[in-house]
Amino acid sequence: MKKIITVVVLFVALFQTSTLMAQDLLKSTDLSTLKVDYLSDSDVAKIKTQLQTNNVTIEQAEPMALAKGMPASEFAKLKERLAMPATKNEVVKKEIDKTDEVEDDVRKADAFGRKQEKIVNTKVKDSLNALVFGSELFDNPTLNFEPNLKLATPVNYVLGPGDELQISVYGVQEFNASVPVTIEGKVTIQYVGQIPVSGMTIEAATQKIRGAIARVYSTVASGQSQVGISLSRIRTIRVTIIGSKQPGNYSISSLATVYNALFLGGGPGKNGSYRNIELLRDNKVYRNIDIYHxxxxxxxxxxxxxxxxxxxxxxxxxxRVTVEGQVKRPGIFEMKKGETFTDLLSFASGFNEFAYTASVNVLQKTSKEFKVKDVNASEYNSYKPLSGDVFRVAKILNRFENRIKIEGAVFRPDTYSFYEGMRISDLIAKADGLKEDAYSNRARIIRLKSDLTTEIVNVNLTKAMEGDLEADVALKKEDVVTVYSILDFVEEYKITIDGEIKKPGIYDYHENLTLNDLLVQAGGLTGSASKRVEVARMIKAEEIDDANSSKVELFNIEITATNNEQLKNFALKPFDVVNIRKMAVYEKPEMVTIKGAVNYTGKYVLANKKERVYDIVERAGGLTSLANIEGVKIKRPIQAKQIEEVESINLNLGKKDSIQNKLKKKLKEDLKFATIPVDWKSIVKNPNSNTNVILFPGDEIEVAAFNEGVKVTGNVLLTSEIPYEKGKGFGYYIGSVGGVDNKGWRKKAYIIYPNGKAAVAHTYFFIKSYPKVKPGSQIIVPEKPEVKKMSTGEWVSIGSVITSIALLIVTAFK
Structure with a gap:
């Protein structure tokens, strides 16, 4: 019994709290008219919170609600809403914005002073109506006509259930509360009571509420306190859209407009009208809407x-009609009765700059077939398009009605406007006259004939400019006038200079050009220039002289190389070729490098053309006590000429063979030096030994320091350096690193001595002899080449061949 009483008390307390809209609904003894659909999410959330606070389940509250006449179906809805985490719109909102809902509502209320349930609508791109004018209005997700909550409440706004008012009394007395409009259309104000406001405008409701408050708060009546009333929450209304892409019932803001609802519905459907949309209110057409406005x-x-x-x-x-071609906004347009082509043209934003505006071609549909009509510009204001018309706006022709052109030796060659009666002198005057180099005896006019072929008309400019009407030819449109220049008939002369000059090349020839002038123009002589200059001149003659086989005439001239001058200034002629010779002896000092175990390492200049290894080592102070006399070698840079020689050789290995390509790549990228071994002992005994080679510029002499180790690398189990032991051979050192691995090719192992010389094993009468190992040497074991094993079929083929040969032999000896 106590539990039942507790449940009843909690239930009554739950639904009679003055801060809930639900308490206004359920404190009544009759709940038969209750509609759960009209409860806001905040009302449901508050009911749920109070049930949890008092540790009462909805099942325990059910008997009381049903006893007061609440339909079981409505209670089931209430139970379902209490069990739901949020409404569909709120779920979408949470997915979009994961921030706390309560904090978000407070923030919005602080920012705008008004709240509204979030309405989410997913836009679907319209591919069927893409060309219909206006369809893009409803596909753009950034354009939704959503009401602006920041704006002041319209004075004609009509209140209804679901709205919420913020009522404030300030001054001597103070009061502040958020009061919802109940389903019965009333607001309940503490100490004031219930005031019916549903169906009233916000302005009328404000006056009514202010009067009611004034009867309770004396300072309001006396003017010592003021009353402020604002709309803090907008209710949601339901509208129905028929004939849209997404028809149905929509819950939208009570501040929403027709365009907002049309946007939510995706705009008119495939065959929907954009210009005769009906807004029905109370089963009557309240307004016809034309979106084209x-x-x-x-x-x-x-x-x-x-x-x-x-x-x-x-x-x-x-x-509907279609506009194609040269308009600013082609597409499909809807027309109303009485509208003309001029109206249609305004919908398409008019002709573009390339449109042919004199007439428009129209493809019409009759009851049986198509027909074509031309609408002239004079008919644009009177022609009324028919349903299905296709207007085709053509492009203007790529031609000119009054063009004429002049080019050549005038001051302003260009295209000019032509007028009837224009003559050649008039066009030249438009081009600011003839230039000084104009050839006045003849000018050319290229003219287009009536059969579209061209002809040339020649003009004597001298007579034409003097006023001779016969010579001053009358022009026609599309004429192209060419005024020649006398410079066009002058051959362009050149002259060539080469050899020991700073800027060799080909230069323009000018009259009275001399050798001294050309030397200065070419930057002067280099330091290696000799006093000898050779000038080659072309031979010109009207007749062939078989007795003279010379192709050119040669002049040998001496100049003073120090000041680029000569005693007699030699006059040059067109197409002369001047060669400045080099001094017989003129070589800059060139160097080699020595490093390693010598007393003075560094770079040394080659003192003579036959400087040898021994000479440079001696100039470097000789070998040090740590030098390995077996380790002297020369590293010589590979010259570009050597690579070119390899590239020029054809080894005839086939197109797919890569041997020559690998060789060129190795020379260019891998090997930068060629190594020359030096036998220093032989050089010391006999300086004329052939191992005492002549050095070239860029050579690098290396003298290795003495090293008692022997390095073993390649395909061995352990790459290592083994201490040198006199008398031990190849096998000892390979065995000291664990022998060769499974890919090692022992019989092809080789040794590199400290001086760069290499030696390989060789066989004599089936006896393999390995080269001698010396201190500082390097033993390398290469990898075995991959050998393709014969398949079973190949072995069978070989066996068949051997069997056949054996049978032939047996048959032959029978």
């Missing part, structure tokens, strides 16, 4: 506000 003029007079249970009906279109 907004699309063309930005006029939103049809964008009226909506009320609960409004119906937006989009009928099928009556008349």
């Amino acid at each position: 907004f699309l063309v003029n930005g006029d939103q007079s049809d964008n009226v506000g909506l009320k609960d249970n409004d119906v937006i009906r989009i009928p099928a279109y009556t008349q």
Whole structure:
């Protein structure tokens, strides 16, 4: 019994709290008219919170609610909403914004002073109506006509259940509360009571509430306190959209307009009208909406506000036409009765700059077939398009009606406008006259004939400019006048200079050009230039002289190389070729490098053309006590000429063979030096030994320090350096590193001595002899080449051949 009483008390306390809209609904003794659908999410959340606070389940509260007449179906809805984590819109909102809902509501209320349930609508790109004018308006997710909550509440806004008012009393007395409009259309104000406001405008409701408060708060009546009333939460209304891409019932803000609802519905459907949309209110056509007023003029007079249970009906279109070609906005347009082609042209934003505007071609549809009509410019204001018309706006022709052109030796060669009666002198005057180099005896006119072929008309400019009417030819449109220049007939002369000059090359020839002038123009002589200059001159003659086989005439001239001058200034002629010779002896000092175990390492200049290894080592102070006399070698840079010689050789190995390519790559990229071994002992005994080679510029002499180790590398088990032991051979050192691995090719192992010389094993009468190992040497074991094993079929083939040969032999000896 106590538990039942507790449940009843909690239930009554739950539904009679003055801060809940639900308490206004359920404290009544009759709950038969309760509609759970009208409870807001915040009301349901508060009921759920109070049940949890008092440790009472919804099942325990059910008997009391049913006893007061609440339908079981409505209680089931309430139970379902209490069990749901949030409404569908709130779930979408949480997925978009994971921030705390309560903090977000407070932030929005602080920022805007008003709250509204979030309405989420997913846009679907319209591919069927992509060409219909206006369809893009409803595909753009950034354009939704959503009401702006920052704006002041319209004075004609009609209150209804679901709205919430913020009522404040300030001054001597203070009061502040958020009061919802109940389902019964009333607001309950503490100490004031219930005031019916549903169906009233916000302005009228404000006056009524202020009067009621004044009867309770004396300072309000006396003016010592003021009353402020604002709309803090907007209710949600339901409208129905018919004929849209996404028809159905939509819950939207009570501040929403027709365009907002059309956007939510995706705009008119495939055959929907954009110009005769009906807004039905109380089963009557309240307004006809033409979206073109907004699309063309930005006029939103049809964008009226909506009320609960409004119906937006989009009928099928009556008349559509298509505009193609040279208009600014081609597409499919809907036409109303009485509209002309001029109206259609305004919908398409007019002709573009390339349009042929004299007439428009129209493809029409009759009851049986197609027909073509031309609408002239004079008919644009009177021609009324028919349903299905296809207007084709052509492009202007790529030609000119009054063009004429002049080029050549005039001051302003260009294209000019032609007029009837224009003559050659008039066009030259337009081009600011003839230039000084103009050839006035003849000018050329290329003229287009009536059969579209061209002809040339020659003009004597001298006579034409003197006023001779016969010579001053009358021009026609599309004429191209060419005024020649006398410079066009002058051959361009050149002269060539080469040899020991700073800027060799080909230069322009000018009259009276001398050798001294050319030397200065070419930057002067280099330091290696000799006093000898050779000038080759072409031979010109009207007749062939078989007795003279000379192709050119040669002049040998001496100049003073120090000042680029000569005693007699030699006059040059066109196409002369001047060669400045080099001094017989002129070589800059060139160097080699020595490093390693010598007393003075570094670079040394080659003192003579036959400087040898021994000479440079001696100039470097000789070998040090740590030098390995077996380790002297020369590293010589590979010259570009050597690589070119390899590239020029054809080894005839086939196109797919890569041996020559690998060789060129190795020379270019891998090997930068060629190693020359030096037998220093032989050189010391006999300086004339052939191992005492002549050095070249860039050579590098290396003298290795004495090393008692022997390095073993390659395909061995352990790459290592083994101490040298006199008398031990190849096998000892390979065995000291564990022998060769499974890929090692022992019989092809080789040794590199400290001086760069290499030696390999050789066989004599089936006896393998390995080279001698010396201190500082390096033993290398290469990898075995891959050998393709014969398949079973190949072995069978060989066996068959051997069997056949054996049978032949047996048969032959029978």
